[in-house]
Amino acid sequence: MTAVLQKKVCMLGGFSVGKTSLVKRYVHSVFSESYLTTVGVKIDKKTVTLPDRIVNLILWDLAGEDDINSFRMTNLRGAAGYVLVADGTRPSTLDVALSLRQRVEADYGPLPFVLLLNKSDLAEQWAIGDADVAGLRQNGWWVQPSSARTGEGVDEAFKDLAVRAAG
Amino acid sequence: MEGLPASLADRLRELTYNERAVAYLQVDAALNLVGAGGHLENYGLAALRLGEPAVEQAFFLEGLLPLEETPFFVPSVELDCGRAADLHLHLDSGTVWVVLLDVTAHRDATRRLQQKAYEMTLLQEKEAQLNRRLEEMNRELEAANDFLVTISTKISHYLAPQIYKSIFSGQRDVTIQTERKELTIFFSDIKDFTATTEGLQPEEITLLLNEYFTEMAAIALKHGGTVDKFIGDALVIFFGDPETKGTVEDARACLHMAAEMQHRLAELNVKWRRAGTEHPFRVRMGVNTGFCNVGNFGSADRMDYTAIGAEVNLAARLQSIAEAGHIVISYETYALVRNIVAARALPQISVKGIKRAVVPYVVEGVLDEAGRKIEIFSEHMTGLDFYLDPRAVDATALERIRATLRNAIAALEAREDAAASVAPPEQDSSPSSAQAAGPDS
Numbered sequence: 356m357t358a359v360l361q362k363k364v365c366m367l368g369g370f371s372v373g374k375t376s377l378v379k380r381y382v383h384s385v386f387s388e389s390y391l392t393t394v395g396v397k398i399d400k401k402t403v404t405l406p407d408r409i410v411n412l413i414l415w416d417l418a419g420e421d422d423i424n425s426f427r428m429t430n431l432r433g434a435a436g437y438v439l440v441a442d443g444t445r446p447s448t449l450d451v452a453l454s455l456r457q458r459v460e461a462d463y464g465p466l467p468f469v470l471l472l473n474k475s476d477l478a479e480q481w482a483i484g485d486a487d488v489a490g491l492r493q494n495g496w497w498v499q500p501s502s503a504r505t506g507e508g509v510d511e512a513f514k515d516l517a518v519r520a521a522g
Numbered sequence: 523m524e525g526l527p528a529s530l531a532d533r534l535r536e537l538t539y540n541e542r543a544v545a546y547l548q549v550d551a552a553l554n555l556v557g558a559g560g561h562l563e564n565y566g567l568a569a570l571r572l573g574e575p576a577v578e579q580a581f582f583l584e585g586l587l588p589l590e591e592t593p594f595f596v597p598s599v600e601l602d603c604g605r606a607a608d609l610h611l612h613l614d615s616g617t618v619w620v621v622l623l624d625v626t627a628h629r630d631a632t633r634r635l636q637q638k639a640y641e642m643t644l645l646q647e648k649e650a651q652l653n654r655r656l657e658e659m660n661r662e663l664e665a666a667n668d669f670l671v672t673i674s675t676k677i678s679h680y681l682a683p684q685i686y687k688s689i690f691s692g693q694r695d696v697t698i699q700t701e702r703k704e705l706t707i708f709f710s711d712i713k714d715f716t717a718t719t720e721g722l723q724p725e726e727i728t729l730l731l732n733e734y735f736t737e738m739a740a741i742a743l744k745h746g747g748t749v750d751k752f753i754g755d756a757l758v759i760f761f762g763d764p765e766t767k768g769t770v771e772d773a774r775a776c777l778h779m780a781a782e783m784q785h786r787l788a789e790l791n792v793k794w795r796r797a798g799t800e801h802p803f804r805v806r807m808g809v810n811t812g813f814c815n816v817g818n819f820g821s822a823d824r825m826d827y828t829a830i831g832a833e834v835n836l837a838a839r840l841q842s843i844a845e846a847g848h849i850v851i852s853y854e855t856y857a858l859v860r861n862i863v864a865a866r867a868l869p870q871i872s873v874k875g876i877k878r879a880v881v882p883y884v885v886e887g888v889l890d891e892a893g894r895k896i897e898i899f900s901e902h903m904t905g906l907d908f909y910l911d912p913r914a915v916d917a918t919a920l921e922r923i924r925a926t927l928r929n930a931i932a933a934l935e936a937r938e939d940a941a942a943s944v945a946p947p948e949q950d951s952s953p954s955s956a957q958a959a960g961p962d963s
Contacts, residue, residue, distance in 0.1 A: 361577060363585035370640050392640050394633045395598025395606065398582045413584040430596065433585020445647060482651075 361411040362520045363433050364513075367459070368440035369451035370419035373473040376503035377440060378416050381513050386504050393418045396430055403517040410517045423451055428462050436467035436520035438512065443472040443500060444480040449487070467519035468497075469512045475500035476507070543605075543624035549576040551616045553587050565622055566603035582609070583620065589613050598629050682748045685827050688764045698825060700817030703762055704769050705829055706776040706855060707814065707837040708747065710738075710783070710807040711756035713846040718801040730794065731755060734803060737790060738783055745779035746772075750828050760829050763816045773811050773858035780807050780849050781888035781896055785911075788898050792909050800904075808841025810834075810852040832875030839873050840882055849885040856883045863888050864895060 366374040375393050379385055382401045397416040402409060415434070420426045431437070439456055441449040452470065459466065470491065472483055491498045497515055501508035523531040538544060543564040548557030555576040562568055570579050577583045582599060593612035600606045606629040607622040678686040688694035712718065712734075719727045735757065739749050742759045746767065750758040759779070761772035784805070791802035812833030818825040836852060844850040856865055865883040873880050887895035899910040915923060 361581065361584050371644055390637075390641070392633055392637045393600075394629045394636060395600065396596065397600040399602070400581050411581070413581050427597075429591075429594070432590070432594075433587075435585075445651075447647070 359409045359411065360521050361413060362435040362517070363413045363415060364516060364520060365415040365417055365431050365434045365437040366440060367417060367437050367452070367455045368419055369423075369442070369445075369448040372419060372440045372442040372445075372448050372452075373503050374419060374438075374440050375416050377438070377471065377473065377501065377509055378414050380503040380506055380509050382414070384506075401513070403514060405514075405518060405521065408521065410521045412513065412517055412520075423454060423458070426455065426458070428458060431459060431463055434463070434466060436516045438516060439468055439470040440473050441470070441483075443474050443483050444477050446482045449483060467516060469516050470496055470498045471501040471508060471512055472498065473501050473503065476502040476504045538623075541624075543622075545622045547576065547580060547583075547620040547622075549583070549587060549618040549620065551588075553577065555579055556617070560622075561624075564603075564624060565601050565605055565607060580620070586611060587618060589618050598625055598632075600629070682750070682827070683743055684748050684764050694764065698818050698820065698822060700815045700819065702813055703766075703816050704812065705760045705762035705814050705816060705833070706769075706773040706809060706811040706858075707829065707834050708759040708761075708776050708780065708807065708809050709756065709837045709841040710780075710805050711754075711841060713804045713806055715755040715803075718803065722799070726799075730799065730803075734787075734790065737786055741779055741782050741786060745775045745782070747776065747779055751826075760814075760816070760834075763829070769811065770858050773809075773855050774862055776809055776855075777849075777851070777859045777863055777885070777888055780809065780885075783807070784847070784849075785896070785898050788909060788911075792907070795907060804846035806841050806844040806846055807849040808837050808839065808844055808851070809849065809855050810837035810840055811855040811858060812836070812852075832873070836873050836876055836880065839871070843868070843871065843882060844884070850882045851885060853881040853883065861889075 366378060368374050370392060371390060375391070375397065376386060378397075378399055379387070382399050393416055395418055399414045399416065401412045401414060403412055415430060417426075417430055437459065439452045441452040449472070456468065456470075459468075472488065475481070488498055497512070499508045499512060501512060503509065523534065526534070539560070543561035545560035545562045545565055545567065546558065547555060547567075547570075550556045553576055554574060555570060555572055557572065558567070558570050562570065567580060577587060582601060586594065586596075589611055593610060595611075596609040598606050599609050604626075605624060606626045608625050610621040610623070612619055674686075674690060678690075681689070685694070719730070722730070735752055738757055742749050745761075746765060747759040747761050748763065748765075750760055752758075759776075761776045762769070766772055767775065784807075787803060787805055795802065810833055812831070814829040814831040814833050816829040818827055819830065820826050840850040840852060850868070851859070851863075851865065853867075856863070863885050864887040865885045868882040868884055870879045870881045887897065890896050897912060899908065899912075901908040910923075
């Protein structure tokens with residue numbers, strides 16, 4: 356019988372970058388244009404089938420904070436990895452994501468993570484340069500554009516994270 | 523609750539239990555679910571199996587067990603069923619107790635407030651971003667505009683100012699299109715240009731011609747003429763398109779322009795001669811008025827704004843029969859300008875394409891606004907530098923000038939007498955009298 360693992364994964368990023376939409380796209384394969392801000396945390400489960408095992412990802416979709424200092428770091432307790440999300444049309448959200456990563460690392464050590472530059476479907480408003488992305492990848496990070504609207508990069512990101520989080 | 527009366531404590535307990543839908547889970551040290559109770563169905567936790575792993579049945583506990591910190595609190599957790607609960611965990615004698623308190627209403631109220639605040643922030647961000655983009659576009663537009671201004675300024679030098687103006691103001695469409703209009707056409711060329719400029723370096727000729735054309739074009743523009751083209755040393759100007767003051771005024775403007783050109787040319791000749799240019803420019807001018815086709819001729823890729831027709835050719839022909847320094851105009855032009863010029867009819871000529879007999883008139887003088895004939899006397903050759911503008915002469919110098927001229931004539935006559943005594947008398951056809959480049963010459 357294939358072993359079933361269960362791993363807690365947190366969604367992290369500034370507000371309105373699309374964390375909830377990415378989870379909805381990933382778990383329910385739907386996308387909604389309307390914006391509904393998350394309060395506290397919303398918990399979802401998604402089963403990922405890997406070649407040698409099955410992983411239940413318990414997705415903690417954490418509210419994006421206006422002020423990252425008010426972010427509750429204790430919500431990451433027990434997380435096996437996290438998805439950092441920035442909005443590719445708002446460069447300031449990349450700064451938020453990067454400082455969140457620093458805080459997580461300071462409190463919990465180097466956890467596996469992926470960095471999604473979301474809303475890649477809004478190409479005309481895209482505001483993050485290729486050079487910046489290349490610079491981030493030089494750290495050995497998994498950085499990809501994604502779109503909860505089209506689904507681009509979504510499954511790959513979660514699957515990659517599931518593999519690494521499951522060890 | 524000790525400080526409260528028993529009835530109140532009971533009531534509060536009842537209120538909390540029901541209003542906050544209190545439910546609990548009990549997890550043992552082996553992380554198995556060993557107890558559960560309260561409003562479990564409110565959180566979608568009705569079908570629990572005691573004795574089995576807790577995190578498999580209540581997956582929101584994943585990562586929280588075993589409890590590292592007690593008590594531990596996770597506020598506002600939205601569960602699968604859509605309800606939001608505050609999760610309170612604490613450890614008591616090896617057992618982890620999980621208490622769920624419903625905060626859905628509170629969560630919804632917070633969300634409404636938070637949503638408004640975020641939407642406001644997003645709008646501000648968007649506004650700032652739009653402003654930055656606008657500024658960027660403005661800068662790009664300004665740069666593009668500067669480029670266009672530079673280019674159009676360069677292009678403008680290849681066009682008559684009126685044409686440039688009418689194209690760039692959007693009045694004129696740049697398409698192959700012509701119309702029939704009554705124009706006064708002016709032709710001029712430099713008599714014996716090749717002989718005149720013989721011995722000059724090409725650079726010197728270029729300088730002379732450019733100065734001559736620059737000065738003439740400025741005069742044309744001042745009188746409202748459209749400089750059609752420069753052909754070698756010839757100049758073509760017309761009046762009546764794209765701007766017209768009416769046929770009569772256009773013709774008059776053309777004659778005033780021609781007269782001013784002659785005066786300016788006399789001044790230029792003085793200057794050039796002083797600078798060492800031996801032969802002066804002697805210019806012939808022809809003017810005609812008639813209906814022409816005017817507009818853009820050529821191909822869609824390369825067009826010229828010009829005027830064509832037999833009346834244009836006639837102007838060229840009149841120029842060709844003019845003496846150096848003279849203006850010859852057609853009867854049609856003369857009829858329009860007779861009250862501002864003194865002119866004499868020449869024998870009639872025939873011109874190809876023109877059915878009527880053409881009577882040329884040689885202009886003997888153009889009158890100024892006060893009706894006075896404008897005269898300039900100018901002659902330059904070996905042994906003579908002569909320029910006289912009677913209007914410019916100071917009244918106190920008149921007698922001195924007369925005396926000089928009288929002495930000069932006497933000296934010339936004495937030379938003639940001496941020559942007659944050594945050679946048989948012969949009529950000298952070369953221009954020796956005070957031939958004027960002006961209209962009376």
